[in-house]
Amino acid sequence: MKIKSVDVIPLQIPFEDGSTGSGLMPTKWTTLEIVLVRIETENGIVGWGDGFAYSCRRAVAAAIEDMVAPLLVGREIDDIAALNLELQQRLHLHGRYGITMFAISAIDIALWDIAAKHEETSLARLLAVRPRTSLPAYASLMRYAEPDLVRSFAAKAVAEGYKTVKLHEISLDAIKAGRQGAGTETKLATDVNCNWSIEQAHEIMPHMRRLDLYWVEEPVFPPDDAEALGMLQAEYGVAIASGENACTSVEFARTAPHIKYLQPSVTKVGGVSEFLRVCDVAEGYGASVMPHAPYFGPGYWATIQLTAAREICEQFEHLYIEPEAYLDPSIPLPSGGEVEVLDRPGIGFEPDPDIIERFKI
Template sequence: MIKDIRTYKLCYEGINDERDALAIKGLAEHPMEIVVTEIETSDGYVGYGESLAYGCSDAVQVTIEKILKPLLLKEDEELIEYLWDKMYKATLRFGRRGIAIAGISGVDTGLWDIMGKKAKKPIYKLLGGSKRKVRAYITGGYYSEKKDLEKLRDEEAYYVKMGFKGIKVKIGAKSMEEDIERLKAIREVVGEDVKIAVDANNVYTFEEALEMGRRLEKLGIWFFEEPIQTDYLDLSARLAEELEVPIAGYETAYTRWEFYEIMRKRAVDIVQTDVMWTGGISEMMKIGNMAKVMGYPLIPHYSAGGISLIGNLHVAAALNSPWIEMHLRKNDLRDKIFKESIEIDNGHLVVPDRPGLGYTIRDGVFEEYKCKS
């Protein structure tokens, strides 16, 4: 029985000045901020989940505490599917996307953490998976006033030296000519055996994305992520049809219903989603299995804390995903939230074989990284 649900707003102030195109264009800032949900059962089990909180942590926390928590107290924590439906239907009038689904995401992941701990099995095994390692690509190449072309080359060379065979570079904030030069410089230093993807963070118009996509084709780019606004599915489908470079996305979509439309319209070639905002582990598994039925690869997105990274990793292992996204930017909410270190082996993330998520929250971390406002 669910005894209590507690939430924590965590912020990391030490993130550097690196930005993507959305931030540079003044359309969105991405503070390193998460909401952690802690679920306690009457028989002493505790599970943890993470919710999207890009500047909206107050709203996410209130949604969990005031709307979702009263629905869940005294319920059987093992009835995960039933509880997901209960939360979703209770928030239909104002949810279905955004903050409500972000709240559900954290709760759902926490419930799976508890289920694994009770069963004494890692989540990926409960989901039927067997894969112990998932190949990771590193997202870097952010824009920064302190990062000239030489430092960009050094950064990407470092990732390859660590054993990663895939990298992703931010584009869209500079002119197309400047971004192409950045990509050419990176190719020179990483060689032909490393896959290079790009991420425009939704900033291009259709015409701009089409032009940039044709330039990217000539460079042999691995995939072109979120070229345009997520809502323009028909235009994204036109891009996917007209361009040889694969279109990837859209992590900014929510739940199986939105992803069904993305896939039905053939708006992408590669499906990307994230447990912290698509509805948690339960919903990501549904999206992943639907992608299998419709013939799409699923590569999990990642951008925030350690809990969502590990949640994504369990789902990737269960779905046999070919890749998973990883960042190596300085981020204590990823690297210092657990007692254990996140294990990387020659460019792969190692799936923990310990019960639940497989990681232990470090003592005092909620107080240490508590948001100041």
């Protein structure tokens, strides 16, 4: 089974989320930017993938077209994990993190999609004998900053059946409001996106324990300072989660001995192949995996399949926003705090050509 073509389709899909759009990304965040990859084999199987593309859409598209695709066309698809490592080695002069790995991630997801379709099975069934058919999903709220808004969005998510809610709040007042809105029965986490100094972390972490937080995510900068993260977890007895911006299992092997939750993002870490290696690393160190939500393109679908296949993945992250459209309108969205694992060939993603046409740029 040889690769016949690699095509790149950049898209922008606006979304609504009830926030000001500030605080989570380097610029105001109001659209989903997706770099879709379509790989076709000589025998006519089509695989889909995407690489993280927020504010770097053109760079990721160029990396796939100029750096990765020339190494792939005409190649036999057999051992995808080995091919992934070969790509990493041949492209390591461009850096082992960021754009290069986003490009490799997109390709790798599409190749695994093809591999499962070739076997006429789902990716979850390709990877596991008895994958889960439904997954606990948590509501990953945006950053609202205003305590009243935080309280009402947390309460709304709980009313919809979510048993776990994650805030993206960084002030104690907003996090307290999140706990009030979510109630004491709901598991509550907060994602700090590296905003606290170590001094602020020491001040606020005792409150995170008092508020019974499930985990605190990326509390300080840099997020790869494994010792600092491990120290906060040990000193305050609250689980620390990190890794959505880490690439390859090599980086996770450094943090795994120190923190409870590893958070690979399939569209950043190096695709399905590296995500699976991160699960192996977590198992080796007794850590757990809390995958990062790769938004609503093929990465979303791949993450559901991977979480279903690997028990070590605890919950599925659902970003609490409403996109103007979903590329594949049959996307499984959480209901009652659970998301269904569709049993379709590959990762399950089959985009609607009209929606691609409408949002491609």
